[in-house]
Amino acid sequence: MTLLSNQAFDILRQIPLYVPGKPIQEVQRELGLASIVKLASNENPWGPTxxxxxxxxxxxxxxxxxxxxxxxxxxxxxxxxxxxxxxxxxxxxxxxxxxxxxxxxxxxxxxxxxxxxxxxxxxxxxxxxxxxxxxxxxxxxxxxxxxxxxxxxxxxxxxxxxxxxxxxxxxxxxxxxxxxxxxxxxxxxxxxxxxxxxxxxxxxxxxxxxxxxxxxxxxxxxxxxxxxxxxxxxxxxxxxxxxxxxxxxxxxxxxxxxxxxxxxxxxxxxxxxxIEDYAFEAMSRARNHEARQAFLKEAQEHRCQVTGMAGNFMLLESMLPAAELFKDLLRAGVIVRPMQGYGLPNHVRVTMGKPEEMDAFWAAITPILDNAGCGCR
Ligand SMILES: Cc1ncc(COP(=O)(O)O)c(C=O)c1O
The missing domain is CATH 3.40.640.10 (Type I PLP-dependent aspartate aminotransferase-like (Major domain))
Structure with a gap:
């Protein structure tokens, strides 16, 4: 079966597929989990208004x-x-x-x-x-x-x-x-x-x-x-x-x-x-700042490296391969974004969620890092 010209076929096959953050419904469907926290797509957890x-x-x-x-x-x-x-x-x-x-x-x-x-x-x-x-x-x-x-x-x-x-x-x-x-x-x-x-x-x-x-x-x-x-x-x-x-x-x-x-x-x-809602923007910025500070502190306690301090996300480097950590976190009901496709084999990107979502993240990752012998608590 010829789908496209050989030239188009060859060019299109070279283009990487965009892999979006895993949707909550998909994780529910695949793993049958009732409670899931999504910290994978840099969404703002505080809105819309x-x-x-x-x-x-x-x-x-x-x-x-x-x-x-x-x-x-x-x-x-x-x-x-x-x-x-x-x-x-x-x-x-x-x-x-x-x-x-x-x-x-x-x-x-x-x-x-x-x-x-x-x-x-x-x-x-x-x-x-x-x-x-x-x-x-x-x-x-x-x-x-x-x-x-x-x-x-x-x-x-x-x-x-x-x-x-x-x-x-x-x-x-x-x-x-x-x-x-x-x-x-x-x-x-x-x-x-x-x-x-x-x-x-x-x-x-x-x-x-x-x-x-x-x-x-x-x-x-x-x-x-x-x-x-x-x-x-x-x-x-x-x-x-x-x-x-x-x-x-x-x-x-x-x-x-x-x-x-x-x-x-x-x-x-x-x-x-x-676009007119300055107050919502200021609130989201302030909450995000608090979340980043808290995340940094937790990451240090877990001996994980954090890159950058801008945006509504943190790039976390651990001793575990990103794909493995991603899957383990998924099984614990937390969706993050593994970054091996971005040339960062040991990094996951974590969106700054609400405090309770961040608590769920640290509760999920702590035993995973400890079991792998790379946590510190
Ligand atoms: C750097 C950057 N630019 C652009 C976008 C695209 O955002 P959207 O298409 O939702 O406006 C994103 C989304 O994650 C992003 O991280």
């Missing part, structure tokens, strides 16, 4: 201009207006995606439309490579240590045919961040015909006073695209919505690869409410 849920109920109910039977506003004009107000931007500096992952795909499609390569640091979000390859581009992973984002290494990895560079700041899964100086150097020293995508999915978890927001360089570099998502601090992962900020001329080009109606009406409506 009642105001967001009320807006969703109203949208489902419908009105003369909004309802499940009507197509959504294709370009998300009203949500873009709300984001522009909140972030001090013009509406034409914003584009929406079905999750920020879709904007990563749009950026790759647009930048690599005539071929070429994309660069991203090693140990970064898997979609950078997948989006590059599905757009027909060559993916160059630059050698970076898991403990540092190295601007020189990124710049050195750039080739003559490079058309786009992806940087997660903070980086997922390592939780490390490029400071203002490093970011400035990348913005200024990267060849000016290369699209620079700074993915700020976890930016809102950092102190707004000190976070080096790439948005500050939009005037300086017209081919800069800054990404945000509603999946993390805004707690709307199920609705799939994110936004990109860039020069209006750059976004006009991305428009050409955007699917019509790419973001749905419920997501747009919920995000309009969420």
């Amino acid at each position: 009642e105001a967001v849920k009320a807006r969703l109920r109203k949208a489902v109910e419908g009105s003369s201009d909004e309802g499940l039977g009507l197509y959504p506003v294709s370009d998300g004009y009203y949500l873009r207006t709300a984001i522009a107000r909140r972030r001090g931007l013009n509406v034409d500096q914003l584009i929406l995606g079905n999750g920020s992952s879709e904007i990563i795909e749009m950026a790759a499609k647009a930048a690599l439309v005539g071929g070429g390569s994309a660069v991203a640091p090693k140990h970064a979000f898997a979609i950078y490579g997948i989006a590059t390859q599905t757009a027909g581009g060559r993916f160059i992973e630059c050698p970076c240590s898991p403990t540092e984002l190295d601007v020189d290494a990124i710049l050195a990895a750039v080739q003559a045919d490079t058309r786009v560079v992806f940087l997660g700041n903070p980086n997922n899964p390592t939780g490390v961040m490029l400071g203002r100086e490093g970011l400035e150097r990348l913005v200024r020293d990267l060849r000016d015909d290369i699209l620079l995508v700074v993915d700020q999915a976890y930016a809102e978890y950092e102190d707004p006073e000190t976070y080096p927001d790439a948005k500050a360089y939009l005037e300086e570099r017209s081919n800069l695209l800054v990404l945000h998502t509603f999946s993390k601090i805004h707690a709307l992962a199920a609705l799939r919505i994110g936004y990109g900020i860039g020069h209006h001329k750059l976004l006009a080009l991305l428009e050409r690869v955007r699917s019509p109606f790419n973001t749905n009406m419920l997501a747009q409506a919920a995000a309009e409410v969420a």
Whole structure:
């Protein structure tokens, strides 16, 4: 049976599959466990808010201009207006995606439309490579240590045919961040015909006073695209919505690869409410900070190494192979993310949940580490 041309078949087989966090229902189905804690996909355990849920109920109910039977506003004009107000931007500096992952795909499609390569640091979000390859581009992973984002290494990895560079700041899964100086150097020293995508999915978890927001360089570099998502601090992962900020001329080009109606009406409506909720954001940031501090302390007591201190997750290194630790934790009802596929064979990534969820995590992992002779208690 011939499914696709030999050439397409060979190219597609080379593209790694994205492995998402294991859903709770799947673990229930497979292991028959009643109580499961999911700390695998960097979701926000504190939301969404009642105001967001009320807006969703109203949208489902419908009105003369909004309802499940009507197509959504294709370009998300009203949500873009709300984001522009909140972030001090013009509406034409914003584009929406079905999750920020879709904007990563749009950026790759647009930048690599005539071929070429994309660069991203090693140990970064898997979609950078997948989006590059599905757009027909060559993916160059630059050698970076898991403990540092190295601007020189990124710049050195750039080739003559490079058309786009992806940087997660903070980086997922390592939780490390490029400071203002490093970011400035990348913005200024990267060849000016290369699209620079700074993915700020976890930016809102950092102190707004000190976070080096790439948005500050939009005037300086017209081919800069800054990404945000509603999946993390805004707690709307199920609705799939994110936004990109860039020069209006750059976004006009991305428009050409955007699917019509790419973001749905419920997501747009919920995000309009969420973007205004400063208090929920501040609460989530504070709780996340507390959770990270508590996690660090526990990790030290368990003699586990922790990498990075940014984002709503921690990368934990133990003596056990990640796949083994992941399975043992699963059997104990805790879902984390094993990181061997990211070149981190002994690391699992743990999302910062509610205190009781973190207690469940440590209660599950302690006997596993002790039995393996690598705990300390
Ligand atoms: C660094 C980074 N960027 C982007 C995303 C995608 O988020 P979404 O597509 O849900 O907006 C994620 C999700 O985990 C991420 O970790």
